[in-house]
Amino acid sequence: MNYETTIGLEVHVQLKTKTKMFCGCVNQYGGAPNAQVCPVCLGMPGVLPAPNEQAVRMTALTGLMLDCKISPHCKFDRKNYFYADMPKNYQISQYDKPLCLEGGVELMKECYPKDAQKDVSASKTVRLTRIHLEEDVGKSFHFEDSTGVDFNRAGTPLMEIVTEPDIGSPEEAFAFLSTLRNILLYGNVSDADMEKGQMRCDCNISVRPVGQKEYGTKIEIKNMNSISGVRRALAYEIQRQQTALAKGEKMRQETRRWDDATGTTFVMRTKEMAHDYRYFPEPDLMPIDTTVWLDEVRKGVPELPSVRKKRLMQERGLTEYNAGVIVADLELGHYFEAAASQSKDANGIANLIVNDLLRDLGAAAKSVTESPIKPADLAALVELTDAGKINSKQAKEVFAEMFQTGKKPMAIVEEKGMSQVSDSGAIEKFCEEVMGQNAKIVADVKGGNAKAIGALVGQVMKLSKGKANPAMVNEVLKQKLSV
Amino acid sequence: MNPQGIDVTYVAQLARLQLSPEEIERYQAQLSQILSHVENLGALNVEGIEPTAHAFPQTNVFRKDEVRPSLPVSEALKNAPQRVNDLFKVPKVVE
Amino acid sequence: MSLHALTVAEAADGLRQKKFSSLELVQSLVDRMQKVDPRVKAFLSIDAEGALAEAKKKDASPPQGPLHGVPIALKDNLNATGQPCTCASQILKNFVSVYDATAVRKLREAGAVFLGRTNMDEFAMGSSTENSSFHPTHNPWDLERIPGGSSGGSAAAVAADECFAALGSDTGGSIRQPASVSGCVGLKPTYGRVSRFGLVAFASSLDQIGPITKNVRDAALLLNVLCGQDPMDTTSLPSPVPDFTQALKQDVRGMRLGLPKEYFVEGMDPEVEKLVRAAVAELEKQGAKIVEISLPHTEQAVATYYVIATAEASANLARFDGVRYGFRAENPHDLIDLYGKSRAQGFGTEVKRRIILGTYVLSSGYYDAYYLRAQKARTLIRRDFENAFKECDAIMTPTSPTVAFKIGEKTSSPLQMYLADIFTIAANLAGICGISLPCGFAQKMPVGLQILGPSLGEESILRVANAYEQATAWHKERPNL
Secondary structure, eight states: OOEEEEEEEEEEEEOOOSBOSSSOSBOOTTOOTTSSOOTTTTTOTTOOOOOBHHHHHHHHHHHHHTTOEEOSEEOOEEEEOOOTTOSSSEEEEOSSSOSEEOOEEEOOGGGSOGGGGGGOOSOOEEEEEEEEEEEOOOEEEEOSSEEEEEOSSTTOEEEEEEEOSOBOSHHHHHHHHHHHHHHHHHTTSOOOOGGGTSEEEEEEEEEEETTOSSOOOOEEEEOOOSHHHHHHHHHHHHHHHHHHHHTTOOOOOOEEEEETTTTEEEEOOOSOSSOOOOOEEOTTSOOEEGGGTHHHHHHTOOOOHHHHHHHHHHHHOOOHHHHHHHHTSHHHHHHHHHHHTTOSOHHHHHHIIIIIIHHHHHHTTOOGGGOSSOHHHHHHHHHHHHTTSSOHHHHHHHHHHHHHHOOOHHHHHHHTTOOOBOOHHHHHHHHHHHHHHOHHHHHHHHTTOGGGHHHHHHHHHHHTTTOBOHHHHHHHHHHHHTO | OOTTOOOHHHHHHHTTOOOOHHHHHHHHHHHHHHHHHHGGGGGSOOTTOOOOSOSSOOSOOOBOSOOOOOOOHHHHTTTOSSEETTEEEEEOOOO | OOGGGOOHHHHHHHHHTTSSOHHHHHHHHHHHHHHHHHHHOOEEEEOHHHHHHHHHHHHHSOOOSTTTTOEEEEETTBOOTTSBOOTTOGGGTTOBOSSOOHHHHHHHHTTOEEEEEEOOSGGGOOSSSTTOSSOOOOBTTBTTBOOOSSSHHHHHHHHTTSSSEEEEEESSSTTHHHHHHHTSEEEEOOTTSBOOTTBOOSSTTTOEEEEEESSHHHHHHHHHHHBSOBTTBTTSOOOOOOOGGGGGGOOOTTOEEEEEGGGSOTTSOHHHHHHHHHHHHHHHHTTOEEEEEOOTTGGGHHHHHHHHHHHHHHHHGGGOSSSSSSOOOSSOSSHHHHHHHHHHHHSOHHHHHHHHHHHHHHSTTTTIIIIIHHHHHHHHHHHHHHHHHHHOSEEEEESSSSOOOBTTSSTTOHHHHHHTTHHHHHHHHHTOEEEEEEEEEETTEEEEEEEEEOTTOHHHHHHHHHHHHHTOOGGGOOOOO
């Protein structure tokens, strides 16, 4: 029996405003407990919310970046439920008139998990249902026989992005979250770091036999702390549900918690017995008319990753692969631009970044911003190579040294006396010597085995201590062997 | 509208009020009376009438994204019935 | 004249002219409180020491504002840093405010001195102050009667000369009705005129803070200080604040005063009606024109109010859960038990009743039939007033259909209590302004005349109120305490 999977995501993103959604407390991770609170975000008697203009604009900007319809008029509503981390026991959110409707995210190939990228053929867009703005809740710390609540996080502006159930696999979910995160970084609306709780994801997943029209029972999964965690949790769930269905078990609609340590999900105790949120329009807040300021926000829409990718390919001559890797990481993009601005060979720069720099950064567990090689120096290395001053093998040596020491390429070349030999006279001499010492191979080549010339080239490189210009060597040898 | 009246037990649960059976009975009777007066609204013709959200609506009343001082932790916790370190303490919540 | 019998204007002027000191004023009030409050019980807490110390400071410093050195009482649902804010509820019995309400801050900046917190119906829910979880307040004109509610403590304190003026709050008449049955002046501003920041919310779209005073001039003076847009309350209006005392210089010649036919019907005490009609006649004598108007949706007002107000209140009161502040029940076995017990034990009967009603009308399946429908009915009620104000400049009605009843007389029927709010409720639903002032006595108890004005029409109602007041002597009467 084959099964198909339907996944929808509810993503909560903390906006990087200076202050909270409804009060002027600082919006910052990691403060001392309850040191970033005021009567408003503590829900003290008599307080009123005052909405953060920047948060509203950032949400509209996000909607524009994700191709949503921005509602001309929207409002806030109260969502009523009791919980220890809720200062007012209602959350100010948006119910029937959210800021953004519809929209979609085209999954970028480079945003799939590395081991799944080769399987990605067709392009896929995950549609969005809506994006709305609300306030975050406090944080609970569980002790042996009590729970302590810190309200620093309460009131943080939160965007809730809801997808249609368009996602068909854990890999697509991964790609969606990575693509989304990247776009959020481009718009500078959030750092969306899941480990810091700046982006949180709840999944709704159902499994059904292929061909069955009705969706299977929808099960909610919570508590994933990373994008790869989401992938793992979904993979586990699919397996669990398929196994259960194959045994003839009936799925119950429930909420399950992912436990990363054991790699399993288990049923959560329900928080609120009856999910009757009793939504009603927030009487303390006035409605929003986006038509008055939306054009201003529109001006702030950045060049999106997919657009930048095309531009890098068409205008800068990057290969699709290189362009994809570079746009998938905002900092990498900045690095590339900084380097490419100092060189004529944009694709050469891209190659070096994508192949060598990323590899070495990964091995050293460094981020792009911590790169020991500065963009200008990387550009200089490419220029040296392109000008023929060093060959590609030498370039790799220089690169390694640059990464180790942070020294400039020219300094390393001079130190090591590496200048490539491109003097035709010298090369002729090397070639003649090698030909003289390798009569058998010479005969081989003359006899029709053109490939054997490689061995002679290798000998010349050895003789010249790696300095000979390999392209020239090849030419000279061919000439001498009349092939 | 609702001929059965209010299910006080259910509503009290939603409102997190632990009422005694006697209170529930008393409220049931009183609220039925009040509700039947409220039912008169059912006869009103509200076809095409917009609900009032605010007496004098304005739009786009926002606050600038500028930091204002928070409370000192001592003030924040001043009225806390129970605390553990600088956190508000409640019975252990199991998720 | 004893200092305690002064008005705010007289006190402020006297202080400026150095006829007496703020210390003397506060002391006179403290003495008066000691003499009469054991019987009136207008106050939940009195900070004599603090007030005297503050008064001394005021005397030693140059005048900083129009109320410099004048003691004012606060209803116990207004936050003032360091002061209690019980809302007359057990659930906030030991609560201490950590911030100032904007209205309180404005009074402070105007130089006022605070001397005590007045009694009220718990969380402003009631019309008699009998719903206070501490004790009832007694009407200074007849100690066996209620002072009205929910700002009964404030009205009684003013009527008994225990303070020069007090702040109250009005959601369905809670300033105007106690002023009416206790024989003082009470003004509910247009919704949004006075910031609600710091007023413990009952019904967010209906609540307003306002002054309870001995005469109309004092109400205008306080209004000058209280009004103004506040960034902490985004429902507050950006409208400029005039000098409301200027309205007192104008007479009523040519003004059109509307009498709504739906307000003069059966069920009203005939003596109350007689006094209100006499007041109308007085104004007509002064040159006002009387027109009959109609407010056709009057009958739906109580139902509309009780759906909207309780719905909003049910959400506003959810924060009282024993977690961050307030009463927490002992030994709860889990969080839900903590909530259920703390709220059941901490809240009084009327509050619980309204929370249940409000939760119900918002609950799944009933929202459209109740809350949504009531908000539509509210639109119709607003329109009634908009149309009426095309025909007249101010509307005249009784404030309350009866004089103050005896303590305990009406507590058995909540519905009966609700129906008594009939004259005051519509003004909150429409967001307009209203004032109540004394217009005589019936059965030896004060009767109030209500004047309603269009939104931002405080100048009109002050004008009419002042014209009537200056032609009569009711405001000079004092109870025999």
